[in-house]
Amino acid sequence: MMKMTDPALLRSVSKPGRYAGGEFGQTVKDPASVDASFAFCFPDSYEIGMSNLGVRILYGVLNREENIRCERVFAPWTDMEDRMREKGILLCAHESGEPVKDFDFLGFTLQYEMCYTNVLNVLELSGIPLRASERDDSWPIVIGGGPCSYNPEPVADFFDLFNIGEGEEMLPEIVRLYIRMKKEGATKAEFLHEAAKTIEGVYVPSLYDVSYNPDGTVAAYEPVFDDIPRRVRKRIVADLDTMYFPESVVVPYIECVQDRIMLEVFRGCIRGCRFCQAGMIYRPVREKSPETLMKQAKTLYQNTGYEEISLSSLSISDYTRLRELTDGLIGWTEDKRVSLSLPSLRIDSFSKELMDRVASVRSSSITFAPEAGTQRLRDVINKNVTEEDLMRSAGIAFGSGKEQIKLYFMNGLPTETEADLDGIADLANRVVDEFYRTPGHGKRAPLVTVSVSCFVPKPFTPFQWEAQDTVGRLIEKNRYLAGKITNRKVRYTHHDACVSHVEAVLALGDRRLSRALELARRRGFRFDAWDEFFSYDRWMEVFADSGIDTAFYANRARGEDEVLPWEIIDCGVTREFLLREKHRAYSGKTTPSCREQCSGCGAVCLGGKDICCPKMK
Amino acid sequence: MLPENEMINEHDGEYPSLPEPRTVRLRFEKTGSLQFISHLDLQRSAARILTRAGIPLWYTKGFNPHPKLVFAMPLPIGCESVCELADVRIDRDMDCGRILDGLHRGSSGGLRFTECYIPERPFRDIAWARYGIRIAPGELMSPAGFAEKAAAVMSEKPLTVIKHGKSGDRLTDISGMMKDIKISCEGEETLIDLFMSATEGSTLSPAHLLGALTSRLGVPGPDTGYSAMRVCMTDAEGIIFR
Ligand code: SF4
Ligand code: SF4
Numbered sequence: 001m002m003k004m005t006d007p008a009l010l011r012s013v014s015k016p017g018r019y020a021g022g023e024f025g026q027t028v029k030d031p032a033s034v035d036a037s038f039a040f041c042f043p044d045s046y047e048i049g050m051s052n053l054g055v056r057i058l059y060g061v062l063n064r065e066e067n068i069r070c071e072r073v074f075a076p077w078t079d080m081e082d083r084m085r086e087k088g089i090l091l092c093a094h095e096s097g098e099p100v101k102d103f104d105f106l107g108f109t110l111q112y113e114m115c116y117t118n119v120l121n122v123l124e125l126s127g128i129p130l131r132a133s134e135r136d137d138s139w140p141i142v143i144g145g146g147p148c149s150y151n152p153e154p155v156a157d158f159f160d161l162f163n164i165g166e167g168e169e170m171l172p173e174i175v176r177l178y179i180r181m182k183k184e185g186a187t188k189a190e191f192l193h194e195a196a197k198t199i200e201g202v203y204v205p206s207l208y209d210v211s212y213n214p215d216g217t218v219a220a221y222e223p224v225f226d227d228i229p230r231r232v233r234k235r236i237v238a239d240l241d242t243m244y245f246p247e248s249v250v251v252p253y254i255e256c257v258q259d260r261i262m263l264e265v266f267r268g269c270i271r272g273c274r275f276c277q278a279g280m281i282y283r284p285v286r287e288k289s290p291e292t293l294m295k296q297a298k299t300l301y302q303n304t305g306y307e308e309i310s311l312s313s314l315s316i317s318d319y320t321r322l323r324e325l326t327d328g329l330i331g332w333t334e335d336k337r338v339s340l341s342l343p344s345l346r347i348d349s350f351s352k353e354l355m356d357r358v359a360s361v362r363s364s365s366i367t368f369a370p371e372a373g374t375q376r377l378r379d380v381i382n383k384n385v386t387e388e389d390l391m392r393s394a395g396i397a398f399g400s401g402k403e404q405i406k407l408y409f410m411n412g413l414p415t416e417t418e419a420d421l422d423g424i425a426d427l428a429n430r431v432v433d434e435f436y437r438t439p440g441h442g443k444r445a446p447l448v449t450v451s452v453s454c455f456v457p458k459p460f461t462p463f464q465w466e467a468q469d470t471v472g473r474l475i476e477k478n479r480y481l482a483g484k485i486t487n488r489k490v491r492y493t494h495h496d497a498c499v500s501h502v503e504a505v506l507a508l509g510d511r512r513l514s515r516a517l518e519l520a521r522r523r524g525f526r527f528d529a530w531d532e533f534f535s536y537d538r539w540m541e542v543f544a545d546s547g548i549d550t551a552f553y554a555n556r557a558r559g560e561d562e563v564l565p566w567e568i569i570d571c572g573v574t575r576e577f578l579l580r581e582k583h584r585a586y587s588g589k590t591t592p593s594c595r596e597q598c599s600g601c602g603a604v605c606l607g608g609k610d611i612c613c614p615k616m617k
Numbered sequence: 618m619l620p621e622n623e624m625i626n627e628h629d630g631e632y633p634s635l636p637e638p639r640t641v642r643l644r645f646e647k648t649g650s651l652q653f654i655s656h657l658d659l660q661r662s663a664a665r666i667l668t669r670a671g672i673p674l675w676y677t678k679g680f681n682p683h684p685k686l687v688f689a690m691p692l693p694i695g696c697e698s699v700c701e702l703a704d705v706r707i708d709r710d711m712d713c714g715r716i717l718d719g720l721h722r723g724s725s726g727g728l729r730f731t732e733c734y735i736p737e738r739p740f741r742d743i744a745w746a747r748y749g750i751r752i753a754p755g756e757l758m759s760p761a762g763f764a765e766k767a768a769a770v771m772s773e774k775p776l777t778v779i780k781h782g783k784s785g786d787r788l789t790d791i792s793g794m795m796k797d798i799k800i801s802c803e804g805e806e807t808l809i810d811l812f813m814s815a816t817e818g819s820t821l822s823p824a825h826l827l828g829a830l831t832s833r834l835g836v837p838g839p840d841t842g843y844s845a846m847r848v849c850m851t852d853a854e855g856i857i858f859r
Contacts, residue, residue: 007695007842008840008842008843020650022649022650022651022728024669024723024725025725305664306665307664337676
């Protein structure tokens with residue numbers, strides 16, 4: 001049978017380099033020399049998947065184990081998929097070209113909800129039955145992880161097991177247990193039970209029965225065994241300095257979205273913006289030391305040859321030893337002609353010094369995220385930045401020659417009124433004014449881009465109980481804002497409200513959504529994270545035909561005593577804290593960052609070294 | 618088990634700096650799956666390969682310093698080669714043997730560096746490239762039948778093909794751009810061994826020829842197995858260029 005790497009096949013598709021393999025730094029192992037094989041899938045294109053730091057880390061973590069073989073799998077692009085279906089070619093792993101279905105494990109990293117149809121498509125293209133209940137012991141064990149697994153319920157029926165939290169330690173533990181039990185002749189069911197019982201962070205959906213109330217809300221989760229946890233607590237890695245870090249990574253030949261060294265400076269975020277899931281689920285903050293980071297940067301540079309290093313963390317300017325780190329890095333990077341970039345600068349900690357030192361000179365544009373147009377709403381969402389902060393940062397940027405500023409906002413936030421939308425337009429105008437007020441501004445006219453996304457309530461945030469605005473309302477708001485932005489130096493772009501609606505349904509859903517996802521797959525859905533493939537009308541048809549009322553999931557305010565589907569997971573942050581935060585939001589009260597004062601979110605119970613939480617008594 | 622390539626050591630400071638940058642020529646093979654990496658992607662990756670190899674690259678001065686790297690002739694995607702050449706400038710006195718050692722460690726798979734030396738001739742002297750093309754006509758035709766028909770097509774004068782260029786598609790007569798054509802059969806395959814023009818502005822690629830054959834004979838079809846290999850490059854007199 002033809003394989004995915006067949007030259008005749010590769011000649012017939014776009015960007016064949018996606019499938020060619022042979023990159024520097026890949027790990028190729030002899031199947032006969034290992035006890036377990038793990039196909040690690042990023043369910044999107046090669047260029048997106050190879051840009052993910054988590055994939056790079058976990059690939060290394062697994063391959064570091066002598067008796068485990070981990071290979072990469074990506075979603076084939078649509079032209080390749082069409083050819084594969086036409087010729088009956090099975091999806092293969094990247095390194096060996098071996099069919100995915102012959103691996104012991106198939107792991108998916110779930111980075112965004114809109115990739116769920118790709119997950120099912122990857123299963124189908126591999127010839128693997130979609131539902132866990134349809135797979136006997138001969139099929140790979142299908143594992144999920146990543147941010148979306150904090151509400152695994154909408155895809156729970158397709159997975160045998162989820163690892164909740166950070167995988168560096170948990171994933172090898174799971175595979176090691178599997179190897180041991182396989183040798184003892186255990187069945188898959190026995191293995192899953194044992195994993196759920198003994199490995200913290202393991203969630204086996206089939207071992208929990210869900211019951212529903214007459215109104216459609218969840219009544220309860222009931223474990224089917226007494227010896228497994230009633231709620232699955234997320235795993236974290238306590239010490240980032242001693243944590244495994246890949247000293248060499250695969251260096252793709254074809255251009256990827258993130259094609260550089262990514263240095264993870266810390267995990268978590270001290271801020272607690274109330275809409276932000278990442279700010280809650282990655283708590284508590286744990287930092288790496290500059291010494292460790294310098295060492296890792298140098299090693300990675302030598303082993304990959306990358307000419308760019310990006311410091312990657314949620315809110316990089318909150319790193320307590322940023323000065324030390326940039327001082328150390330800059331001398332070295334200049335000498336090596338390596339460029340250093342910082343993503344996601346927070347307005348309140350943005351300084352001229354920081355920009356002069358690291359912002360790449362080449363880019364003429366810089367991005368800030370005030371998120372809301374008025375101070376009132378910024379207080380509601382706990383985005384603790386002021387207009388002065390923004391103007392000061394904009395002034396610094398303009399003063400050092402930048403002419404373009406991009407501003408991120410959200411619409412549809414809880415308590416939002418027209419005044420808040422007006423505020424977005426006003427703020428953009430004032431940033432334009434700031435340009436002309438700044439001495440030494442650039443010669444060309446400034447351009448301020450206002451980019452507005454729609455608020456999607458996310459699990460484990462203080463806004464998890466909120467109703468999302470309806471699509472009609474969101475579109476209305478987008479139009480209203482478009483009418484308000486009349487300044488020719490301000491450009492307005494907004495996200496598709498329809499995508500945000502589907503995203504909300506998939507983010508806030510329960511197990512009953514699997515019906516819809518299955519139907520979507522049967523109707524050929526794929527690459528829904530890509531605008532060119534997303535069709536709102538077809539999604540609505542799928543939901544209707546599978547008996548799913550999308551408003552129930554997306555546009556309904558949840559009761560404060562309602563059992564939420566994702567509460568089978570314990571992410572450290574307590575429900576009491578989230579509720580407290582919700583109430584503070586409604587009274588317009590901000591909450592200090594973890595560094596200023598602990599707000600007792602509960603995450604301290606997860607432990608960790610060098611965390612900012614007060615020590616437990 | 619270690620990753621395929623072991624850690625590479627930093628050689629900095631080990632080599633004395635040069636008063637003037639020095640150009641060295643690298644010869645390399647690009648075979649197997651690497652044939653599907655485009656020339657553009659290889660160009661992008663080249664600096665990384667050289668950095669991994671610990672080669673003391675010379676950088677251009679100015680606003681946006683970059684290493685100086687020139688390829689002899691782009692290799693079309695889907696074509697293999699055992700005779701690729703690239704010139705690179707270094708600013709420290711690292712000898713060619715050690716450069717080659719470094720490159721062995723810094724490259725992988727179908728990318729293999731085979732020589733490093735001080736160039737004596739400029740790339741513009743390249744006039745011809747020799748290719749070996751293997752086609753398995755499969756059920757469509759016998760290898761001998763295809764050989765005969767292909768020979769007839771290739772002796773047409775003029776032999777016009779569509780060339781895709783920056784300024785759109787245009788019809789080009791390629792009959793004068795091929796020479797020393799030898800066609801033979803081996804098992805299930807037809808072998809075409811020939812020289813194609815490689816002068817700047819009038820470069821022929823195996824894809825052009827294969828396109829001409831497909832449009833006239835239907836072979837190679839969409840599923841036909843074939844391979845194309847660039848074997849060597851010569852100057853106008855037929856002397857191997859190195
Ligand atoms: S600063 Fe706010 S939005 Fe950014 S990661 Fe932290 S909590 Fe989330
Ligand atoms: S326990 Fe306190 S300091 Fe620690 S993450 Fe929670 S709120 Fe922040």
